[in-house]
Amino acid sequence: MEPIFKRYGKTGVRLYFRADAAFAKPEVYLYLEEHSFLYAIRLPANDVLEREIKHLLKRPEGESSEKPIIRYHDFQYQAGSWDRPRRVVAKVEWHGEDYSPA
Numbered sequence: 761m762e763p764i765f766k767r768y769g770k771t772g773v774r775l776y777f778r779a780d781a782a783f784a785k786p787e788v789y790l791y792l793e794e795h796s797f798l799y800a801i802r803l804p805a806n807d808v809l810e811r812e813i814k815h816l817l818k819r820p821e822g823e824s825s826e827k828p829i830i831r832y833h834d835f836q837y838q839a840g841s842w843d844r845p846r847r848v849v850a851k852v853e854w855h856g857e858d859y860s861p862a
Contacts, residue, residue, distance in 0.1 A: 777801075790843075
């Protein structure tokens with residue numbers, strides 16, 4: 761990430777970083793926050809996160825549409841390896857085949 765920051769950090773352009781769960785590490789968060797990056801990093805699933813979004817995991821009833829049904833929930837979460845809580849945004853998508861009657 762250092763070469764990216766050096767290349768774009770002084771341009772005045774707002775920097776965004778998006779990554780999969782392989783980048784969900786405390787040192788990555790700290791680096792991004794210290795250098796004022798905005799970021800979205802997928803978190804590995806765990807029991808605490810799943811409990812927090814349990815209400816989103818119930819199959820929608822009576823909602824049929826060609827488009828997926830997308831629901832969001834945001835909350836504060838602190839993993840054991842983090843020095844502080846961070847905002848987490850959960851996104852759950854239900855596609856037609858997931859909720860249409862049999």
